[in-house]
Amino acid sequence: MxxxxxxxxxxxxxxxxxxxxxxxxxxxxxxxxVDGVDLFIRQGETLGLVGESGCGKSTLGRLILRLEExxxxxxxxxxxxxxxxxxxxxxxxxRQMQIIFQDPYSSLNPRKTVGLIIEEPLIVxxxxxxxxxxxxxxxxxxxxxxxxxxxxRYPHEFSGGQRQRIAIARALALNPKLIVADExxxxxxxxxxxxxxxxxxxxxxxxxxxxxxxxxDLSVVKHISDRVAVMYLGRIVELxxxxxxxxxxxxxxxxxxxxxxxIPDPTLNRKRxxxxxxxxxxxxxxxxxxxxxxxxxxxxxxxxxxxxLSEVEPGHWVACHR
Amino acid sequence: MGSxxxxxxxxxxxxxxxxxDEGVVKAVDGVALKxxxGETLGIVGESGCGKSVTALSIxxxxxxxxxKIIKGEIYFEGTDLLTLSExxxxxxxxxSISMIFQEPMTSLNPVFTIGDQISEILxxxxxxxxxxxxxxxxxxLRMVRIPSPERRVRDYPHHLSGGMRQRAxxxxxxxxxxxxxxxxxxxxxxxxxxxxxILELMIQLKREKAMSLVLITHNLGVIAETVQxxxxxxxxxxxxxxxxxxxxxxxxxPYTQGLLNSIPRVDRDETKxxxxxAIPGLVPSLLDLPEGCKFFERxxxxxxxxxxxxxxxxxxxxxxxxxxxxxx
Numbered sequence: 001m002x003x004x005x006x007x008x009x010x011x012x013x014x015x016x017x018x019x020x021x022x023x024x025x026x027x028x029x030x031x032x033x034v035d036g037v038d039l040f041i042r043q044g045e046t047l048g049l050v051g052e053s054g055c056g057k058s059t060l061g062r063l064i065l066r067l068e069e070x071x072x073x074x075x076x077x078x079x080x081x082x083x084x085x086x087x088x089x090x091x092x093x094x095r096q097m098q099i100i101f102q103d104p105y106s107s108l109n110p111r112k113t114v115g116l117i118i119e120e121p122l123i124v125x126x127x128x129x130x131x132x133x134x135x136x137x138x139x140x141x142x143x144x145x146x147x148x149x150x151x152x153r154y155p156h157e158f159s160g161g162q163r164q165r166i167a168i169a170r171a172l173a174l175n176p177k178l179i180v181a182d183e184x185x186x187x188x189x190x191x192x193x194x195x196x197x198x199x200x201x202x203x204x205x206x207x208x209x210x211x212x213x214x215x216x217d218l219s220v221v222k223h224i225s226d227r228v229a230v231m232y233l234g235r236i237v238e239l240x241x242x243x244x245x246x247x248x249x250x251x252x253x254x255x256x257x258x259x260x261x262x263i264p265d266p267t268l269n270r271k272r273x274x275x276x277x278x279x280x281x282x283x284x285x286x287x288x289x290x291x292x293x294x295x296x297x298x299x300x301x302x303x304x305x306x307x308x309l310s311e312v313e314p315g316h317w318v319a320c321h322r
Numbered sequence: 323m324g325s326x327x328x329x330x331x332x333x334x335x336x337x338x339x340x341x342x343d344e345g346v347v348k349a350v351d352g353v354a355l356k357x358x359x360g361e362t363l364g365i366v367g368e369s370g371c372g373k374s375v376t377a378l379s380i381x382x383x384x385x386x387x388x389x390k391i392i393k394g395e396i397y398f399e400g401t402d403l404l405t406l407s408e409x410x411x412x413x414x415x416x417x418s419i420s421m422i423f424q425e426p427m428t429s430l431n432p433v434f435t436i437g438d439q440i441s442e443i444l445x446x447x448x449x450x451x452x453x454x455x456x457x458x459x460x461x462x463l464r465m466v467r468i469p470s471p472e473r474r475v476r477d478y479p480h481h482l483s484g485g486m487r488q489r490a491x492x493x494x495x496x497x498x499x500x501x502x503x504x505x506x507x508x509x510x511x512x513x514x515x516x517x518x519x520i521l522e523l524m525i526q527l528k529r530e531k532a533m534s535l536v537l538i539t540h541n542l543g544v545i546a547e548t549v550q551x552x553x554x555x556x557x558x559x560x561x562x563x564x565x566x567x568x569x570x571x572x573x574x575x576p577y578t579q580g581l582l583n584s585i586p587r588v589d590r591d592e593t594k595x596x597x598x599x600a601i602p603g604l605v606p607s608l609l610d611l612p613e614g615c616k617f618f619e620r621x622x623x624x625x626x627x628x629x630x631x632x633x634x635x636x637x638x639x640x641x642x643x644x645x646x647x648x649x650x
Contacts, residue, residue: 274519
């Protein structure tokens with residue numbers, strides 16, 4: 001299947017989680033976590049994925065890694081359709097794609113030493129001799145800025161930022177092509193965030209990694225991404241080169257997100273777009289354009305027809321009826 | 323205390339320590355603050371800097387043991403709160419000074435309705451009937467812009483979204499018309515569009531109710547957009563304090579400068595390959611603080627004196643205070 005040399009490609013991807021109704025109704029209700037997504041990620045690039053709670057960004061990341069099975073649609077990795085892979089082939093695939101989680105406290109096994117945590121992927125995939133693995137772990141620890149002498153320490157002996165470094169070393173162990181970073185710095189203090197972001201950028205250069213960088217912090221995403229996709233209730237509403245998205249956002253939701261993002265400059269006098277209401281639930285999403293109930297510009301067609309992503313400027317895609 | 327009565331809140335030389343098996347954690351070690359009526363003060367700092375413990379000290383909610391306010395005075399409307407009995411303090415808490423916390427789900431009682439929780443506060447502080455308390459609860463929910471408050475008043479916390487819960491908490495905090503509200507990371511756990519709503523609400527209510535606000539956060543964007551004056555904390559003490567514009571335009575302490583330089587910005591044009599100027603190293607352990615300046619090990623401008631003696635907070639520029647030997 002031709003995917004134009006893209007590392008990852010996703011077509012019409014859907015993931016609906018069934019919730020068993022606890023009333024007498026026979027019909028299943030579904031959480032429409034991901035509801036028709038098209039995306040691609042190139043080798044060595046960072047695609048930022050932003051959105052608020054419940055938009056489906058984490059689920060999308062997990063689908064690409066095949067940690068979830070798609071309800072509908074296709075997932076391609078290096079041109080091969082992996083949506084249908086069985087567990088054996090997925091296991092092999094996992095050498096190429098890894099994940100870093102948000103919480104540096106729950107994502108590391110508290111009963112294993114740091115050395116063992118980083119070595120584990122090598123053991124699972126039967127890579128190298130014991131000595132090879134030990135050397136590799138040491139090299140990885142150095143690369144992420146951890147002291148080799150700490151190899152036999154346990155996670156609780158490290159700070160949040162150091163634990164994220166351990167998680168990054170673990171993700172790098174098998175030399176993957178893609179790393180899905182799901183809110184990797186959100187739980188860290190500001191000064192540590194900067195250290196970890198710098199590390200991720202250095203590693204990307206050194207190892208030619210592609211990142212799917214999932215986050216809700218627009219400033220962080222702007223800094224690290226090449227292209228950015230904005231998600232709302234299971235769909236992509238805007239996708240563009242970083243510079244274009246931030247300087248010229250088309251979608252009303254993107255505009256509201258950018259407007260809501262507090263800027264550390266007290267001299268600015270911004271007119272804020274304050275959205276009405278809460279982020280709706282992906283269980284009973286609004287009809288037509290999912291954003292229409294909160295949209296300042298909504299018109300009749302918005303409640304009825306689902307807007308498709310269309311290219312409004314070269315490389316800049318928006319799903320909006322305006 | 324004649325001349326100092328112009329301040330609604332005045333903290334003098336506060337020291338709050340925690341006595342653990344491992345040693346003594348000097349969570350707050352010599353903090354002084356002043357706040358006038360109607361002012362908004364931001365306390366900025368990262369984990370462990372002592373900002374939350376300062377707030378809890380004001381409210382006298384420090385778990386004791388192992389915590390203890392060793393030293394200091396906290397004057398509120400001229401009275402030192404630390405001299406009050408618990409019974410007297412209970413009359414202050416929730417009525418003259420109230421506090422909202424970061425995680426609304428863990429601060430709201432899950433087995434009582436929102437309405438009951440607001441009514442409880444009203445009936446604790448004022449002699450009103452249950453019916454009147456109920457009516458006022460609905461009014462409070464309306465004031466914090468919760469839609470259909472007559473219905474919502476019967477909801478339990480788990481029926482509400484994060485943003486709604488935080489509004490409910492604000493309603494509880496404002497029920498008795500406090501003079502001072504302390505908000506500890508009130509929007510950190512919320513989505514950014516909801517954060518904007520809540521901050522906007524807090525600013526409006528503050529204006530309407532002529533209230534003072536102490537806002538504790540690590541988010542410099544929130545600070546820039548919400549407060550009038552700022553205090554920067556590090557390892558249990560204040561390292562810099564000034565008007566908000568001064569702090570951002572002329573940060574004097576290397577830690578403040580480091581913080582400002584390390585955050586990614588949407589308002590600046592940058593090519594992707596630019597690295598952030600991260601502050602190296604980690605905050606020292608509060609169990610084992612070094613002599614001298616606590617920021618010494620991470621400071622790009624450090625020199626010998628810094629590790630020997632801790633600088634005091636000095637005024638360098640009108641109303642701009644900094645704790646640093648560079649500015650001696």
